Amino acid sequence: MKKIGFIGSGNMAEAIIGGMVKAGHLPEQIVASNRSWDKLQLLEETYGIQTVESNQDIATLCEIVFLSVTPDKYPAVIEEIRDSIQDETLIILIAGGQGIAENEARFGRKVKLVKAMPNTPVLVGEGLTSLSFNSFISEEEKQRVVELFNSIGKAEVIEEKLMDTASAVGGSSPAFMYMYIEALADAAVLYGMPREKAYNIAAQAALGAAKMVLETGEHPAKLKDEVCSPNGTTIQSVASLETSGFRDAIIQAVRSNMEKMGH
Ligand SMILES: NC(=O)C1=CN([C@@H]2O[C@H](COP(=O)(O)OP(=O)(O)OC[C@H]3O[C@@H](n4cnc5c(N)ncnc54)[C@H](OP(=O)(O)O)[C@@H]3O)[C@@H](O)[C@H]2O)C=CC1
Ligand SMILES: O=C(O)[C@@H]1CCC=N1
Numbered sequence: 001m002k003k004i005g006f007i008g009s010g011n012m013a014e015a016i017i018g019g020m021v022k023a024g025h026l027p028e029q030i031v032a033s034n035r036s037w038d039k040l041q042l043l044e045e046t047y048g049i050q051t052v053e054s055n056q057d058i059a060t061l062c063e064i065v066f067l068s069v070t071p072d073k074y075p076a077v078i079e080e081i082r083d084s085i086q087d088e089t090l091i092i093l094i095a096g097g098q099g100i101a102e103n104e105a106r107f108g109r110k111v112k113l114v115k116a117m118p119n120t121p122v123l124v125g126e127g128l129t130s131l132s133f134n135s136f137i138s139e140e141e142k143q144r145v146v147e148l149f150n151s152i153g154k155a156e157v158i159e160e161k162l163m164d165t166a167s168a169v170g171g172s173s174p175a176f177m178y179m180y181i182e183a184l185a186d187a188a189v190l191y192g193m194p195r196e197k198a199y200n201i202a203a204q205a206a207l208g209a210a211k212m213v214l215e216t217g218e219h220p221a222k223l224k225d226e227v228c229s230p231n232g233t234t235i236q237s238v239a240s241l242e243t244s245g246f247r248d249a250i251i252q253a254v255r256s257n258m259e260k261m262g263h
Contacts, residue, residue: 004062005032009040012120013032017032031061063088088112096164129149130157
């Protein structure tokens with residue numbers, strides 16, 4: 001059986017693995033390695049996937065290989081696996097700030113590289129993964145990768161030069177959304193709402209608003225205006241958010257993310 005492998009089995013790899021298994025990919029098809037053994041044991045128990053001790057085993061066994069270690073580990077891991085990778089293997093680079101050209105140079109030969117920027121909601125089938133491909137990947141292979149990521153959310157093929165922006169706005173942003181939901185729920189608790197109810201109400205409002213943007217195709221400002229009744233309560237909050245620099249806080253969060261990637 002053709003296998004899909006993960007080198008580095010931390011938070012992002014687990015989200016992809018969990019999402020794939022929930023979406024119906026066979027656990028026997030998935031193989032993972034990791035520096036420490038305890039995470040692998042947990043993945044094996046939770047999802048029934050295969051685990052191996054060496055990164056080289058992943059390189060030898062798998063037709064799709066995720067490099068799901070942190071960016072600083074890329075040079076050493078590529079050095080370790082470059083001679084075991086088959087010519088036809090699809091290598092998926094998910095690390096923030098890691099581009100195609102620098103990793104082609106690390107392999108030092110023609111290898112098929114996919115730059116992918118997923119986010120953790122792949123675990124619940126609502127991920128967003130931005131994708132770019134190097135020149136050695138066929139149309140059929142591109143389709144295969146797009147289908148894989150569409151099975152755990154939505155895939156967007158973008159120009160590689162936009163990948164760092166996609167990392168900030170698609171990869172990192174779930175963390176911002178969780179902070180927003182948590183803050184909203186804290187405010188509800190302040191006014192006496194039980195915490196569980198507060199999380200449900202805040203999260204469902206966020207989910208519904210996101211769906212409105214995606215499904216109506218309306219400008220977010222128009223959707224916002226429709227919530228603000230004249231002389232009502234919402235416009236009071238909107239005015240307050242503007243005074244607190246809400247929009248600027250988000251833009252500065254993305255700016256600092258981009259700066260960390262060298263922009
Ligand atoms: N988290 C996210 O939402 C997203 C993450 N990414 C990218 O995914 C990658 C992983 O991030 P994340 O999962 O958050 O980080 P984690 O630290 O959770 O996972 C990294 C894993 O790599 C393992 N590891 C370290 N060195 C090696 C090695 N030499 N061989 C094998 N495994 C090794 C670590 O093992 P140990 O158990 O010993 O620590 C750890 O489990 C990063 O490059 C990040 O940029 C991309 C998009 C979103
Ligand atoms: O925090 C990080 O570096 C990674 C990249 C995108 C999301 N998480």
